[in-house]
Amino acid sequence: MKRYFFLFIFLFCSFCSLLSQDSNRVELLRKHVYTLAHDSMRGRNAGSKENLVAAHYIVNQFQEIGIKPFFDSTYFQNFRIFTNVACRNIIGIIEGNDSLLKNEYIIIGAHFDHIGYKLVDDSVVVYNGADDNASGTAALIELARMLKEKEGHLKRSVLLVAFDAEEQGLYGSKHLATQMPIKNIALMVSMDMVGYFKKSKKLYLKGVATIKNGKKLIESIEKPEHLKLQTERFELSVWGATDTEPFAKLKVPTLHITTGLKSPYHKPEDDADRIDYIGLGLISEFMAHFVEEFANNEKVKPSGKLSPKHDKDNALFQWGVVANIGESSLLYSKSAFRSGKSSFAFAGGMFMQFNFNFIALRPEFLYENKSFYFPSTLHYSSDPVKINTQAITLPLSVLLKLEFYSNSYFYLGLGGYYSYYFQAVKNGKFMDFSNETYHHHAGIQGSIGINIHQISMSAVLRNELTPVLKHSPIVRDRAIFLCVSYSF
Ligand SMILES: [Zn+2]
Incomplete structure (x- = not known):
């Protein structure tokens, strides 16, 4: 009887610690979104000083977690748009442990910029961009924390990228795509607008047909009980473009991960209090399993197929x-x-x-x-x-x-x-x-x-x-x- 009692106590404690881990994650996600989508960030427009403040916030998080910068001494990958506007991607790396596969990359991206603010009758109306894309950025940071614990157990290298200047025309991702050895990218993912799971009831993974046996592979990944996935063969939407595009056009397998167009898209009402943080927690947790699978599965290969949207344009x-x-x-x-x-x-x-x-x-x-x-x-x-x-x-x-x-x-x-x-x-x-x-x-x-x-x-x-x-x-x-x- 005593034995069972101790077993019960042990199980109860593990359950509590699991629960607190989850609730801790949800609180951290909430903190990131509230910080990035705060009025003081003035909509994080690429090139603005508030955008730079947001960039430093992400860098601090990466440092605190212990994620190494991709470049020798900095997380920043600087580039310029529109002749002279200074922008930067933030890139951290978790190096793979396999002597061969470590040279292959899984890129997990989320753009952190948004569309800024406007003046209406002398008052400032801020486009906070909580769903687009403080949600994806927050998920990226918490994913980094979970992956850090798996460091040394991942065969491929994982790049964690907060992209800048997405809203202006995917400039951050275009820049990285020109700087990477394209053949070495096993998969590129963009988490863009992942804060409305409660409304969408599904997490969409768009582009599974670009990966060989992609649908099967993704369906085999462990996922939190309450998370429903919907895979789509390709990114097809005519209007939506995300950071996957510059990579997809270079024939890299890509996935857009999103809860869809459920938020007040590009409206001032896209605020932090509307985000589903529990859903965001489930998505981040799933993404940790997802990355583990893609970093370790030696069978991950491009299918050679591309979305007609990405193919047509070339x-x-x-x-x-x-x-x-x-x-x-x-x-x-x-x-x-x-x-x-x-x-x-x-x-x-x-x-x-x-x-x-x-x-x-x-x-x-x-x-x-x-x-x-x-x-x-x-x-x-x-x-x-x-x-x-x-x-x-x-x-x-x-x-x-x-x-x-x-x-x-x-x-x-x-x-x-x-x-x-x-x-x-x-x-x-x-x-x-x-x-x-x-x-x-x-x-x-x-x-x-x-x-x-x-x-x-x-x-x-x-x-x-x-x-x-x-x-x-x-x-x-x-x-x-x-x-x-x-x-x-
Ligand atoms: Zn976006």
Whole structure:
């Protein structure tokens, strides 16, 4: 009986110590998020002095935990953006113990910068960025603490990176990606927005298909009881980009770990009191098991597959679908009228795009349906006649691209097109191509647009240079379209 009593006491004490370890972790996570997302940090904008204060906070934590700096004497990896704004990544390392595998890296990143503050009527509105991404930064620090205890038991080396200038355009991760021996990176992870587990009910791991047998491997990892995982093959979101991107584009296996877009994203309400700290504790705990598995499993290999999002942007060749809606009208050169009444027009089809740096060549293959009004006499002396045409139109444009964010660019397009009218109807009657109108038409076109990853939107003007009607050589068609296209 006594024996059981002692066993009970022993079990009870281990349970309590486990519990206090967990609650201690939750309190530390809370402290990190409240510090980093405090109003005094003014939103940690890259290049600001508050951002530097945040950076020193992370450095102090790494030092206290006993994480070695990646560089000889400093955790800082300095770089500049926008000609002269000083920024820095903070990098700590836990060296691997295997003579061969220690040269391979598992990079665990979380960006610590956010978007700063703005002045509204002389008062400061701070974008605290608690979920984005004080949450990921806090998880990084506590992960460092747990991994420190495993030091000497990890085969691969682990880099713990707090990235700077993510919000401005992934500059911190771009910088590190250019400085690392890419072949030696076994896996790169970005913990970005991990503070809303209570709401998301799942932790998403996006990009498992970039790792050979990634899904199986991840599902075999030990995880806290209440943590639910959802793996996704690839990062696909068109709008969201995180620090994985510069690495993924260099064909490194990458994972974005997140509780999703549940917080008031890029709003002043993204505050520390809304974060789910217990969930954040579970996520940090899981990440410690995760890193242990990836650092030690010799079978971790790239699958060779990439998210279409990451692949497409590097691609020389793209193709996809395009839809246009707009209006069409007749222009009367050298006449008393400048233009006739317009009517609805639409087009749709496929496009191809050949990318050469900041220039692209874009042929399209479209079905085009246009209507316009034509006066039965040239001087509008009687009711206008409605004409509808159906055509196959083949535009070809040269695009001039101006990149403003990774894989996102404005563009100007200039080119021409050929149209084959296969049907024309005037007031409900088929027109005669031998006598009234032509099959072959051609014109010039101009466009202005914006492309964000796989989606592009533009305004296009198509001006015909050939006449619409055989007996009225001065009458030409002009169409304006709003275009949306999606590349696969
Ligand atoms: Zn973020």
